Amino acid sequence: MIPIHLGCIADDFTGATDLANNLVRAGMRVLQTQGVPTAQALAQMDLQVDAIVVALKSRTIPADQAVAQSLQALRWLQERGAKQFYFKYCSTFDSTPAGNIGPVADALMQALGTDFTVATPAFPDNHRTVFKGYLYVGDVLLSESGMRNHPLTPMTDPNLVRVLQAQTHSKVGLVDYRSVSQGADAVRARIGELRQAGVRMAVVDALSNEDLVRMGPALADLPLLTGGSGLAIGLPANFGIQPSSQAAALPPAQGRRAIVSGSCSEATNRQVAEFIAAGGQALALDPLRMAEGEGVVAQALAWAQQHLDRQPQQPVLIYSTAPPDAVKAIQARLGVEAAGHLVENTLAQIACGLVAGGVQQLIVAGGETSGACVLALDLAHLRIGGQIDPGVPWCHSVSAQAPHGLHIALKSGNFGTPDFFGKAWQALAT
Numbered sequence: 001m002i003p004i005h006l007g008c009i010a011d012d013f014t015g016a017t018d019l020a021n022n023l024v025r026a027g028m029r030v031l032q033t034q035g036v037p038t039a040q041a042l043a044q045m046d047l048q049v050d051a052i053v054v055a056l057k058s059r060t061i062p063a064d065q066a067v068a069q070s071l072q073a074l075r076w077l078q079e080r081g082a083k084q085f086y087f088k089y090c091s092t093f094d095s096t097p098a099g100n101i102g103p104v105a106d107a108l109m110q111a112l113g114t115d116f117t118v119a120t121p122a123f124p125d126n127h128r129t130v131f132k133g134y135l136y137v138g139d140v141l142l143s144e145s146g147m148r149n150h151p152l153t154p155m156t157d158p159n160l161v162r163v164l165q166a167q168t169h170s171k172v173g174l175v176d177y178r179s180v181s182q183g184a185d186a187v188r189a190r191i192g193e194l195r196q197a198g199v200r201m202a203v204v205d206a207l208s209n210e211d212l213v214r215m216g217p218a219l220a221d222l223p224l225l226t227g228g229s230g231l232a233i234g235l236p237a238n239f240g241i242q243p244s245s246q247a248a249a250l251p252p253a254q255g256r257r258a259i260v261s262g263s264c265s266e267a268t269n270r271q272v273a274e275f276i277a278a279g280g281q282a283l284a285l286d287p288l289r290m291a292e293g294e295g296v297v298a299q300a301l302a303w304a305q306q307h308l309d310r311q312p313q314q315p316v317l318i319y320s321t322a323p324p325d326a327v328k329a330i331q332a333r334l335g336v337e338a339a340g341h342l343v344e345n346t347l348a349q350i351a352c353g354l355v356a357g358g359v360q361q362l363i364v365a366g367g368e369t370s371g372a373c374v375l376a377l378d379l380a381h382l383r384i385g386g387q388i389d390p391g392v393p394w395c396h397s398v399s400a401q402a403p404h405g406l407h408i409a410l411k412s413g414n415f416g417t418p419d420f421f422g423k424a425w426q427a428l429a430t
């Protein structure tokens with residue numbers, strides 16, 4: 001076995017591909033697994049990679065379960081030879097006082113026998129920056145962004161030192177911009193000071209990719225790093241790895257094209273509208289019809305088949321994406337959780353039907369929706385390819401349900417330009 005350099009644990013599926021994307025862009029060959037692989041799945045994986053990202057669905061589950069799953073992933077990555085580990089969470093620091101960022105980071109530190117780690121969700125390519133410990137989303141503080149109304153992890157305090165301190169008994173400190181702007185030696189010195197003062201976790205400021213790359217060498221000796229995907233861009237160089245287009249090489253794409261969207265974010269609403277305005281074939285699904293048990297899946301697949309038979313090169317879009325008031329009305333009728341599960345399951349069945357019908361290039365929009373589709377398609381592992389937009393790469397997988405191979409892109413709700421659903425295919429063709 002050739003040991004991997006970096007072992008990564010991500011708390012959701014789209015976040016995992018986001019991290020993998022940044023590592024690939026910095027030259028690493030990356031494999032993403034769906035949870036800790038079974039022995040059977042493992043036998044089919046190409047483990048000749050520099051990094052492995054284990055994708056969990058642990059962001060909002062009870063903290064003790066998130067800890068247990070993360071520790072299991074850590075042990076498996078240690079068996080693959082990794083010596084440095086990365087805990088990836090959301091660039092908007094999605095969490096509550098109960099966790100799961102603090103408890104998982106604490107447990108990983110304890111298992112690794114280390115007394116210090118860093119924490120930064122900074123992801124400048126997607127306009128997440130941290131200054132004096134305060135997280136900005138675009139031009140506004142986290143607490144003024146849409147995240148203040150998130151149904152599961154409302155983020156109402158932009159000060160990450162306070163937010164993280166509420167989740168951990170470890171003392172939390174700050175590597176502020178004064179040190180970051182001066183480079184790796186200054187960051188090392190600041191880490192030394194914080195350690196002396198008993199700090200175990202430090203939020204790190206960063207405003208640009210240059211900041212993140214510059215601090216990379218200062219992180220080389222830390223067994224555990226935690227953050228969004230941005231912090232990863234300075235790490236491959238620590239292992240002597242340079243950017244190379246080879247890292248993103250995937251098999252050539254073939255087959256039909258489809259998009260399945262369950263994300264109701266502002267960005268996805270715009271992307272759906274733009275796809276339709278550009279003349280794309282699109283079918284809207286009504287959750288109330290799903291709840292009535294009408295043949296929504298069969299009808300959607302028949303609709304898709306008809307369009308794909310007629311124009312095999314054109315993608316079809318099947319979506320439940322809706323504006324906030326429409327989503328609220330559905331949730332009031334069906335319940336928030338029940339509506340979510342119903343729509344996710346329906347879209348996952350549709351994704352399976354599309355793949356069975358010859359779709360080999362698939363975009364899924366939405367973190368939960370992606371998780372449901374990847375699980376239903378039984379994609380045990382993904383190889384990571386080229387970027388479509390910051391945070392969203394094309395990936396490739398083979399499974400019993402996709403025996404001829406599937407190119408798949410998992411788009412986080414908030415990511416991507418308005419023309420994402422149109423331009424994504426060009427990125428695959430090049």
Ligand SMILES: Nc1ncnc2c1ncn2[C@@H]1O[C@H](COP(=O)(O)OP(=O)(O)OP(=O)(O)O)[C@@H](O)[C@H]1O
Pocket residue numbers: 014262263264265268287320321322326327330331339340341342343344365366367368369370411412413414
């Ligand atoms: N029309 C709808 N009415 C009610 N719920 C919906 C509707 N469409 C989708 N949903 C549910 O809303 C949730 C959307 O979450 P998902 O994580 O897929 O997207 P997102 O939150 O935009 O993405 P991300 O987590 O990447 O930011 C899912 O549970 C989905 O099933």
Ligand SMILES: O=C(O)[C@@H](O)C(=O)CO
Pocket residue numbers: 012014015016018019089090091092123228229367391412413
């Ligand atoms: O970091 C991000 O914003 C994303 O990768 C993500 O985790 C969205 O769920």
